[in-house]
Amino acid sequence: MKDLTSQFLELVRLTATSLPPDVENAIKKAYKVEEEGSAAKGALDTILKNVEMARENSTPICQDTGTPLFYVQYPEGWSTRKLRTQIREAVAQATKNSYLRPNAVDSLTGKNTGDNLGDDHYPTIHFEEVEGDTLTVELMLKGGGCENVGAQYKLPNAKFNAGRDLDGVRKVVLDAVNEAQGKGCAPGILGVAIGGDRGSSYLASKEALLRSMEDKNDDPDLAKLEEDIYEQANELGIGPMGFGGKTTVLGVKAKSTHRLPASFFVSVSYMCWAYRRRKMTVQGDTVIYG
Numbered sequence: 643m644k645d646l647t648s649q650f651l652e653l654v655r656l657t658a659t660s661l662p663p664d665v666e667n668a669i670k671k672a673y674k675v676e677e678e679g680s681a682a683k684g685a686l687d688t689i690l691k692n693v694e695m696a697r698e699n700s701t702p703i704c705q706d707t708g709t710p711l712f713y714v715q716y717p718e719g720w721s722t723r724k725l726r727t728q729i730r731e732a733v734a735q736a737t738k739n740s741y742l743r744p745n746a747v748d749s750l751t752g753k754n755t756g757d758n759l760g761d762d763h764y765p766t767i768h769f770e771e772v773e774g775d776t777l778t779v780e781l782m783l784k785g786g787g788c789e790n791v792g793a794q795y796k797l798p799n800a801k802f803n804a805g806r807d808l809d810g811v812r813k814v815v816l817d818a819v820n821e822a823q824g825k826g827c828a829p830g831i832l833g834v835a836i837g838g839d840r841g842s843s844y845l846a847s848k849e850a851l852l853r854s855m856e857d858k859n860d861d862p863d864l865a866k867l868e869e870d871i872y873e874q875a876n877e878l879g880i881g882p883m884g885f886g887g888k889t890t891v892l893g894v895k896a897k898s899t900h901r902l903p904a905s906f907f908v909s910v911s912y913m914c915w916a917y918r919r920r921k922m923t924v925q926g927d928t929v930i931y932g
């Protein structure tokens with residue numbers, strides 16, 4: 643198995659410094675619909691200029707470079723132990739090169755490790771063996787401010803008159819957006835998971851965020867839910883950074899997962915406008931970044 647440390651380093655650099663085109667396009671579209679001279683338009687203008695400068699200078703898009711979450715799909719026979727070692731080395735190198743801010747802090751002592759390497763959960767690396775001979779690695783950098791406004795609900799929920807159905811899901815997701823206000827650095831992108839247990843539900847809500855901004859849910863019921871939440875969240879008037887305006891969310895991505903009859907969880911992972919996620923695929927000697 644070859645050493646891919648330098649390729650993983652490039653994946654981290656690209657993710658931290660160059661916003662994916664689908665996200666940038668969504669921000670540009672939002673910029674067009676905001677009122678001329680409004681604080682919302684001004685905020686989006688600043689965001690877009692910042693995105694351009696970060697890409698040109700290969701500097702982080704935001705000072706909080708977030709929690710690194712890797713999703714690795716590897717062919718049979720590859721060593722996950724070696725992949726983990728190489729990914730961790732790339733993360734430490736990326737921190738040295740200032741693509742990442744040192745963010746890994748011991749929860750008990752508050753001491754920063756200085757290189758973004760904590761225990762086995764930091765950075766988080768999910769492994770899945772797949773058929774074929776292609777290695778795919780996706781990286782998401784999840785900011786702390788937006789992670790703080792994520793939420794989990796248990797249906798039914800009397801406070802919102804939310805039952806165990808898609809309308810109940812809609813009601814609680816809108817509550818999460820309303821509670822966040824501008825704190826998660828709106829406009830946000832919502833990863834919504836319906837079902838699972840508490841842990842798997844939150845995991846699924848982050849996986850939903852790996853989808854393209856431009857795709858449509860294969861399930862017509864979930865597609866409608868995504869559209870309804872998108873429209874109604876943008877009627878809340880919270881706006882970019884909470885300044886008011888027409889753009890509170892840029893997109894909604896939902897998925898459902900099996901659950902126990904006794905439980906009905908809805909998990910919302912809120913992603914800020916700095917929706918940094920990139921992918922690399924390796925096949926033989928060919929490495930492609932997207």
Ligand code: SF4
Nearest residue numbers: 704785787788827914
């Ligand atoms: S929530 Fe996102 S945009 Fe806001 S400070 Fe954190 S990483 Fe940056």
